[in-house]
Amino acid sequence: MAAENKSSAGWNTRSWLNLRTAIQALAFIGFLALFLNAVPLLMRLDPLAVLANFISGRSLPPFAFIALAMTLLALIFGRAWCGWLCPMGTLLEWISFNKCRTKKITIPDGWRSVKYVILIAIILAAVFSNLTLMIFDPLTIMVRTFATAIWPGLDLAVNAAESLLNNVPVFQAPLARFDNALRPLLLPTTQLSYPEGWIFAVVLAAIILMNLVAERFWCRCLCPLGAFYGLAGKISLIRRRVNESCIKCKLCEDTCPTGTIRRDKDCSSDPGECIVCLKCMDSCPCSTSDFGPMFSPAKFNSYDPVRRQLFLGLGAGAVLALLFRLGLPSKQRNPYAIRPPGAGEQDMTAKCIRCGECIKACPTGAIQPSQMDSGPEQLWTPVIVPRIGFCQYSCNACGSTCPVSAIPALSLAEKKSTIIGRAFIDRDRCLPWAQNTPCIVCEEMCPVPRKAILLHTVRTKREDGGTMLLQLPTVQAGRCIGCGLCEYKCPVEGESAIRVTA
Amino acid sequence: MTLCLLASYNSLMAEFTRRDFLKYALAGVGAVLAARFITACSSPQTAQNNPPMPAPVTPATEENDTSAVKYPDLAVVRGGEPEALARKAVELLGGIRRFVKKGDNVIIKPNIGPAMRTYEYAATTNPWLVAAVARLCLEAGAGRVRVMDQPFSGTAESGFLNSGIREEVEKAGGEIELMSRFKYASTDIPLGRDIKKWNIYEDILKADVLINIPIAKQHGSALLTLGMKNLMGAVQAAQLFHLNLHQRIADLASRVRPTLTILDAIRILTANGPTGGDLRDVKKLDTVIAGCDIVAVDSYATSLFGLRPDDIPHIKIAAEMGLGSNDLYKLNIREVTLGS
Numbered sequence: 156m157a158a159e160n161k162s163s164a165g166w167n168t169r170s171w172l173n174l175r176t177a178i179q180a181l182a183f184i185g186f187l188a189l190f191l192n193a194v195p196l197l198m199r200l201d202p203l204a205v206l207a208n209f210i211s212g213r214s215l216p217p218f219a220f221i222a223l224a225m226t227l228l229a230l231i232f233g234r235a236w237c238g239w240l241c242p243m244g245t246l247l248e249w250i251s252f253n254k255c256r257t258k259k260i261t262i263p264d265g266w267r268s269v270k271y272v273i274l275i276a277i278i279l280a281a282v283f284s285n286l287t288l289m290i291f292d293p294l295t296i297m298v299r300t301f302a303t304a305i306w307p308g309l310d311l312a313v314n315a316a317e318s319l320l321n322n323v324p325v326f327q328a329p330l331a332r333f334d335n336a337l338r339p340l341l342l343p344t345t346q347l348s349y350p351e352g353w354i355f356a357v358v359l360a361a362i363i364l365m366n367l368v369a370e371r372f373w374c375r376c377l378c379p380l381g382a383f384y385g386l387a388g389k390i391s392l393i394r395r396r397v398n399e400s401c402i403k404c405k406l407c408e409d410t411c412p413t414g415t416i417r418r419d420k421d422c423s424s425d426p427g428e429c430i431v432c433l434k435c436m437d438s439c440p441c442s443t444s445d446f447g448p449m450f451s452p453a454k455f456n457s458y459d460p461v462r463r464q465l466f467l468g469l470g471a472g473a474v475l476a477l478l479f480r481l482g483l484p485s486k487q488r489n490p491y492a493i494r495p496p497g498a499g500e501q502d503m504t505a506k507c508i509r510c511g512e513c514i515k516a517c518p519t520g521a522i523q524p525s526q527m528d529s530g531p532e533q534l535w536t537p538v539i540v541p542r543i544g545f546c547q548y549s550c551n552a553c554g555s556t557c558p559v560s561a562i563p564a565l566s567l568a569e570k571k572s573t574i575i576g577r578a579f580i581d582r583d584r585c586l587p588w589a590q591n592t593p594c595i596v597c598e599e600m601c602p603v604p605r606k607a608i609l610l611h612t613v614r615t616k617r618e619d620g621g622t623m624l625l626q627l628p629t630v631q632a633g634r635c636i637g638c639g640l641c642e643y644k645c646p647v648e649g650e651s652a653i654r655v656t657a
Numbered sequence: 658m659t660l661c662l663l664a665s666y667n668s669l670m671a672e673f674t675r676r677d678f679l680k681y682a683l684a685g686v687g688a689v690l691a692a693r694f695i696t697a698c699s700s701p702q703t704a705q706n707n708p709p710m711p712a713p714v715t716p717a718t719e720e721n722d723t724s725a726v727k728y729p730d731l732a733v734v735r736g737g738e739p740e741a742l743a744r745k746a747v748e749l750l751g752g753i754r755r756f757v758k759k760g761d762n763v764i765i766k767p768n769i770g771p772a773m774r775t776y777e778y779a780a781t782t783n784p785w786l787v788a789a790v791a792r793l794c795l796e797a798g799a800g801r802v803r804v805m806d807q808p809f810s811g812t813a814e815s816g817f818l819n820s821g822i823r824e825e826v827e828k829a830g831g832e833i834e835l836m837s838r839f840k841y842a843s844t845d846i847p848l849g850r851d852i853k854k855w856n857i858y859e860d861i862l863k864a865d866v867l868i869n870i871p872i873a874k875q876h877g878s879a880l881l882t883l884g885m886k887n888l889m890g891a892v893q894a895a896q897l898f899h900l901n902l903h904q905r906i907a908d909l910a911s912r913v914r915p916t917l918t919i920l921d922a923i924r925i926l927t928a929n930g931p932t933g934g935d936l937r938d939v940k941k942l943d944t945v946i947a948g949c950d951i952v953a954v955d956s957y958a959t960s961l962f963g964l965r966p967d968d969i970p971h972i973k974i975a976a977e978m979g980l981g982s983n984d985l986y987k988l989n990i991r992e993v994t995l996g997s
Contacts, residue, residue: 314838314839317837317839318838318839321839321840330839331834331837331840331860334835334837334839335832335834335835335837338835338837339814339835344812344813344814344835345812345813346838518811518812518815519811519812545810547772547773547810547811547812547815548773548810548811549772549773549774549811549815549819550773550811550815586900592900593878593899593900593901593902594878594899594900595877595878595899596896596899598877598878599876599877599878599899599931599932600809600810600932601932602771602773602810602932602934603934604929604933604934604935605929605934605935606929606932610877610878626877626878640810644809644896645896646896646897646899646900
């Protein structure tokens with residue numbers, strides 16, 4: 156990747172820059188394609204996710220070699236991931252607010268330590284089998300936000316536009332064609348709802364808005380994956396070099412998106428911060444900086460995790476992991492935390508990296524990120540909320556999409572007999588039981604071959620004094636698998652009269 | 658050179674002033690208002706989603722027409738492959754051209770309720786039967802043949818796929834339609850006794866020809882799900898029907914009027930319906946019952962389960978409401994067994 160003479164006609168610095176822009180765009184399209192097709196490759200590319208999952212779950216997740224390969228690449232190219240491939244990095248570059256930062260703010264170097272503290276805290280909490288802090292991983296942030304906010308939000312917007320345009324006769328036929336052809340590819344076909352999606356949208360918006368303080372603020376100061384690659388960058392093979400002919404014109408300092416090139420340090424940069432975007436090469440009027448092999452490790456800076464940051468991270472990881480666990484001794488788990496089929500409660504804490512791939516994969520939108528009701532230890536792990544969506548009987552998408560096997564990859568046959576919960580009828584709310592009103596929706600919907608809901612016919616009094624036959628539903632516990640279709644369809648307004656508990 | 662580029666980039670962005678922003682914003686608002694205006698202009702025809710109710714093809718109207726050939730009310734065909742059963746049944750009723758004219762917009766409504774079952778479980782309509790009817794319509798010159806339903810225990814795509822209906826219909830040249838949310842419109846049900854308004858799929862109401870192809874299944878509260886119950890696939894929030902199921906089924910049947918109902922009794926589900934899942938509950942009868950009178954088709958179909966029409970409240974109610982005949986003795990029924 157050594158810089159060529161810019162004046163040469165062929166492959167020059169501009170070409171490198173264009174290549175980077177193209178690869179960034181392609182990688183982002185790739186991210187969207189993986190997301191839309193619920194292919195779990197993205198998280199497997201994430202060495203931090205794989206490492207934390209390995210430490211926390213005490214076993215290697217499938218396809219861990221991909222993450223190993225990414226780490227090896229980082230040992231060659233440093234933080235090139237951040238500048239070339241990371242969808243979060245690309246998003247932050249596209250919405251950089253470069254034109255909005257009128258006066259140059261220099262953020263204190265010490266802030267750069269935060270990402271290392273988060274990284275170390277993630278790893279140490281993982282030693283205590285807790286992965287809650289993986290919520291800070293940029294790839295989990297991206298997938299989670301796209302799954303719960305951007306994708307369903309886009310669906311709402313498209314649907315609103317379609318409803319409006321459908322009133323105009325000339326648009327009706329093309330709209331129908333559009334909806335049938337493109338919706339299955341690009342948008343959910345059933346209406347999904349994520350009551351907490353706005354939280355994730357706000358988080359992502361905040362990360363983007365931090366660009367107002369400094370370009371790629373997230374990458375500089377907060378991103379734990381960037382910190383991981385940054386540590387690799389310290390000893391990476393290809394690094395930025397500045398030769399003696401540099402005139403300290405400061406043009407590269409102004410272009411550097413992570414602000415690591417400093418005139419007061421001879422226009423040198425920290426390979427732990429450099430994202431190999433090559434903009435400095437392009438901005439340099441004298442062609443004094445280039446990228447090439449360097450063999451001695453880079454020197455450490457005040458913000459690198461040497462002593463204070465290391466202990467802070469270790470302490471934070473340990474304390475948080477233990478604090479999060481305070482709720483555990485009671486053994487009273489949240490009865491409504493119904494887990495995706497086959498997923499154990501322990502796996503949810505120790506293996507789930509909170510990436511939200513299962514949320515995207517679930518075709519009915521049943522899987523929701525759990526909030527604080529199961530305790531902070533399980534923040535944003537997947538739970539099934541039947542009133543929002545049911546677990547489709549003939550579907551094992553969540554297990555086959557989970558990149559770290561926190562949800563086991565069950566075969567369809569296994570899945571159909573996997574018990575994820577049990578339904579209980581609330582006779583004080585159930586229409587036939589409580590109000591003498593005929594209703595058997597739960598029985599009708601029950602998808603197991605031998606229905607788990609039985610109907611008992613009784614003769615009861617009618618309002619007008621006569622008698623009538625009424626069917627009363629009861630749950631046959633041995634047959635119920637807890638899919639929640641009954642709870643989803645129960646026509647009682649508000650809280651369902653039949654509820655699944657774990 | 659680089660400096661030049663940088664400078665030009667900066668100046669380009671610097672030109673985007675507040676005035677520019679306001680201009681674009683104003684243009685955007687204008688576009689939205691224009692769209693609203695167009696919508697407002699065209700809404701009188703569509704805001705009330707009440708396309709005229711089609712006059713069902715019934716023998717009653719033909720009696721007035723002396724030149725009309727007398728067709729049977731019901732055609733019951735037994736013993737054969739689905740395609741042969743469908744062709745014979747339609748032929749007995751006067752042939753597909755009696756119902757489908759050249760260029761007609763045809764919608765076929767099978768039962769793809771349970772999204773997770775294959776056809777053997779008799780929880781969804783036989784795919785070859787649906788495809789055969791689609792093919793018949795296309796042979797008669799139909800402009801467009803669409804097949805649609807709203808599976809309830811999974812996504813629509815999984816239902817179309819698992820039932821085998823997508824594959825067979827597309828082979829036959831028909832289209833599978835994903836029922837779009839924006840096409841449901843609040844619709845008056847003038848003859849309804851309990852429900853006077855419901856959200857119904859617009860295209861189903863507007864189709865030139867609607868062919869209902871239910872499968873005969875046991876059902877917990879409707880007792881049987883046949884032709885009229887199958888129409889619940891055309892509405893939103895169908896679970897709310899259950900609060901007064903039989904009356905509401907009949908009310909809906911008064912508004913959604915299939916031109917033709919072809920009941921699939923090739924396999925019937927005798928227990929654990931309407932979802933099924935156990936082959937022991939499936940009975941293979943190789944029978945198709947077809948007719949223009951949905952109530953008559955449903956009435957005859959009760960006999961498959963050893964019941965009488967009056968055992969099913971919604972059939973009785975529908976007959977009382979004048980939607981069709983439940984008197985099997987008065988109906989003109991042609992029964993044919995293929996290959997005999």
